[in-house]
Amino acid sequence: MTSCCILPLVLVSLGATGVFIGQLTALYPYKRVTFSFSAAALGYGFWMAHRPVPVKDCGTGA
Secondary structure (H helix, E strand, C coil), X not given: CHXXXXXXXXHHHHCCCXXXXXXXXXXXXXXXXXXXXXXXXXXXXXXXXXXXCCHHHCCCCC
8 A cells, every 4th residue: 555655645745756656566466465355345344334233223322
């Protein structure tokens, strides 16, 4: 994540722009692994937010 998101932002802030930013491919071999993990995390988060709530948890709250 650092090499694709934070590092380019820092480099742009320091004035390094252009083709150099596009050449930051250190984590490219792990693209499928990180994409799979990200998709699984987003799916799990969506499921946790939209899952059916059990009836026993629908009390008055206090």
